[in-house]
Amino acid sequence: MKRLLSSIRDGNGFDIVLVAFPLGFLFLMAGLPLLYNILMSFQEVDMFSLGTFLRPFVGFKNYQDLFAQPETWPILGNTAIFVTGSIAGQFLIGFGLALFFWVNFPGASWLRGLFLVSWVMPGLVVGAIWNWILSGDFGVLNFMLRETGIISGNIFWRSDPNYSLYAVIIANIWLGTAFNMILLSVGLASIPGDLYEAAELDGANAWQRFWTITLPMMRSTIGAIVSLGLIFTLQQFDLFAAITSGGPNNSSNVTQYWAWDLSFRQYDFAKGATISVIMIVFVMFASVVYVRSTRHEVRG
């Protein structure tokens, strides 16, 4: 007993305790629900068996039923558009801003900090603001597009099935750009300045320096930000709840919102769990990419 105590005080035991706490927390709060979710996707769940743990095992029936539903493929397609559109927009605008602030004009860091405001805002608040901006009759976006002559009639962003998904994508790009910019700024700042001087003396102009020095040196940062972007956009729920609620007629529905809708509005917990399991596969893939790219961050 005494040996055990002294080990905990200043030996290996202390390290084990340190590791055990977060591991235990992760297992309890994330691991168990995850496993329960996977289990549930192979079970028949209804309102009456909700409280029990062992329910009738149905194999892949939930998966088969899910893909037999007509809305499944369109919603998966929406998710793909939402993820690629959001990541592309967030990354390109974020990178552009990061390069802009990298020039380091007076007040650059102050202004860059201000951009973080969008990132710390709750999704529901952002959604509410964008509801005004996107509003069909009196929205600022329509006003600007009309005045610049890009559109002739109002677009009903939230209720037109052709635009509803893009309405959420626009709001999500606005929400995530600042985060992209900050991470990319950090990546840019960690490139040693003398590399640029060496490249300049080697005859490279600004464009060549960007392609041969900046981009390759940012590879791990870009890998990390894109995989984090995938994880974050697959988690984006608030904006859908606030702006379109997945509608009209599922035209802006995505898997994460649909899973919630199935589970907690239609009480089809098995299907909800099934969709979650499919999403877990994608998120796991993104996580592996993320971990790999941050591991390679060691610079020569």
Added chain:
Amino acid sequence: MTKQIELSGVNKYYGAFHALKNIELSIEKGSFVALVGPSGCGKSTLLRSLAGLESISTGDLKIAGELMNNVPPRKRDIAMVFQSYALYPHMTVEQNLTYSLRIRGVPKAEAKKAAEEVAATTGLSQLLGRYPRELSGGQRQRVAMSRAIIRHPKAFLFDEPLSNLDAALRVHMRKEIRTLHDRLGATSVYVTHDQIEAMTMADHVVVMKDGVIEQQGAPLELYDRPANRFVAGFIGSPAMNFVPAVVGEDGRSLAVDVGEKQTITLDRQLQPGRRVTAGLRPEHLHFVEPGQGVFRLPVGIVESTGSATYITTATAAEVTIVETARRPVRTGDIIDVSIRPSDVHVFDGESGLRV
């Protein structure tokens, strides 16, 4: 000899800070010039101005006869070896070497051949496929040099390239750089804070302090006839001893104050009674038989390196003596030393200028 680099009336300001003050310097084609001075003296600023990484505020900078004041670095045709080497970490050695060629659109096969040729001369042939992080400090140093050589530039600029290497390798690379310079017939400007590097490598040494060129000339000229106290103290190791002195009434002797007043004879005529500083190089102070020297000095600290013994005296103005004969000297001994009149440097007591 043609002038490869010419600076006239060059000034550099950072806001109110005057970093380079009226620099006049001309570098002949094929020569090896060392810029040396304590940190913050402006030597690196001067080098970066040559490269175009800093702009000069006033004055003219010409490279190979062309005015370069407003020419961007990439059009100056100058190669630089950085203190940090600044190797491209995401490229292999070969890609590092051929970067400048690829930027200029040299065909791949040609660039590869050039890289192999340069690598053969710098001993990198086996390492062409490696990344910089897989190389030792000395190998990185070679890659940095090879990257400069491959371009056949108008001039090579070195910014303290050896300061990250260990002492033994530094001595070795010193010779290697100089050999390479001679073989290429290149024009090199070399910044260092180490006066030994400057003295051993360069044809022409420029000593700087606070943005001013204190003196420039051949290494031995600087050693034999330092223009002022600063240069005298900076060039030579261990540093020159400075002792306050007054010119004797005959004008051909110095009353030197090292604990007790002692007199040295001079080989030149000076104004009697003038307050001066006598500069005595440690290696010029010789042991003599008791009673025959000009100094009788109590020994303070004795440091022996094997090849030489550094003796520091226990006097008010400390005097260091370098002795190579392995004389048994111990702390507390009284020693008799002498100096040849021609080896005595005299500087003005106030301005510090050579008298």
